[in-house]
Amino acid sequence: MNRLAWILLLAAGLAAPFAVYPVFMMKLLCFALFALAFNLLLGYTGLLSFGHAAFFGGAAYVTGHLVKHAGLTPELGILSGTLFAAALGWVVGSLAIRRQGIYFAMVTLALAQIVYFLALKLPFTGGEDGLQGIPRGFLFGVIDLQRHYAVAGKSLGLNLYYFVFALFCLGFWIVHRTIHSPFGQVLKAIRENEARALSLGYRVERFKLIAFVISSALAGMAGATKSIVFQLASLTDVSWHTSGEVVLMTLLGGVGTVLGPVAGAFTVVTLQSELSFVGPWITVIIGGIFVVCVLVFRRGFVGELGRILKRAL
Template identity: 70%
Template sequence: MNRIFWVLLIGLGLAAPFLIYPVFAMKLLCFALFACAFNLLLGYVGLLSFGHAAFFGGAAYITGHVVKVWGFPPLAGILTGTLFALVLGAIFGKLAIRRQGIYFAMITLALAQIIYFLSLQLEFTGGENGLQGIPRGQLFGVIDLSQPLAMYYTVFAIFMIGFLIIYRAIHSPFGQVLTAIRENEPRAISLGYNVDRFKLMAFILSATLAGTAGATKAIVFQFASLTDVHWPMSGEVVLMTLLGGMGTLFGPVVGATAIVAMYNELSAMGSWINVIIGGIFVVCVLTFRRGIVGELARLLRSRS
């Protein structure tokens, strides 16, 4: 089944700009990477964070600023935003990782709200207007990213790199320890593993890749706004992960695609869109408890 999904992922990724609007495809990829990064923490460690919007939106602001004001090329700007998310993830992780369950979730939410407040008040972020007019620039000084196809394949390459990092982390001894912590933390401690250190490493990696997604989105859409850093963004990535299949490799990609597509198709409904998507989510959770990909995998295993 994994081979089928790999073929579909790469094939659809390469063909996407010829099948759908390229900007919409880039949005899908950015949120798919965001959801995959979040799933690394929730699906494989069992830690529910309500603060991932801080890394996603914070990196978007930093990238936008260094590209627009300091004149960084786009790739250097994305790397700067990613580095910011890494440092922020290390700070947040140090403060939150020793707590569990609802306490961990509330600490991450509170810390993320600090970043939201700073984004609202600091001058360089543009406040309620956001940071607008971020130039796409040129990749390696040669490739003009104002061209939709060039920008799309750059985003696709960034997504694949991030996705492969997650894949390698999951299918490594490090990933096996994370799964052991999720399944039975006291037993992992009794085996001699420094559980807090592994949790912190997973948190930092998740935050870093979430920042990469946010930084890339800032270049694609040429702005960063308070929406990127506000707590509903953290809720959306939880929704994407659960809908696609928590703890599955490709589930977050499917979940992100479904949610972004629904928001796009139902945008004419106005404020009712949240009610509709909420209802769809409730039905899916009650019907597909393992998520779309999780249930599909279960059906294939039962038939074989």
């Protein structure tokens, strides 16, 4: 990707709230960040985690609770949620990386289900109701995230949007830097041929664990941000449906591409929102699209586009 393309994307992100409903745009960004974090594992390390909702939702609960009951400012709340997700990622990762392939996925799923159970039963989570009415608060104790501005007859919550957009850019930059670092090179080598990476002297498990912790921390950052935007942390955030959705987003957009997860997340979330009138049939429609995608363009939208343009996107 050249510099101009990045500047255009950045400009699009900055201008977006004037064209698209800001809360919807923020939802897109949160799920895009979630998918980016997930893709760091699946696309660049070759690990299929089927429990990433535990980090997304777990961080949402922690952030929501701390902001609501301990009076933390939103940035500290999100930081706490992110650190919690990193710690949880270290525990889950340490156990899961001892196994490979489908067993790795099953271990992550099982541990994520434990987190779901805890979210259902622990008193502070609000059980079935979730954690509601999380205040958006004041960024750094100063900037009112509730504040709306009247622009061209519309009332836009720009403070919150630009805060979320900045977090998204930070997360995107961390993922981008990680995959284009010496560490990222080793991750790709592990994805390509684990036994060979091992025999060259790389302690493969340590690399996998670090990648897992970075990925779960960023998934947590996405979930924590989401809880501030929607002022809600709910069981949906930690359920295995959400773990599955992020797999779907990443595969649709293009696994192992930088922009694929963003495109995938935008597609899935937009479809869910635009087609909400069909009710439960939405699952069938998205499933159908997924089948077509797997049959026709296996590399995902961005992956296929990259192949046509002959460059890595």
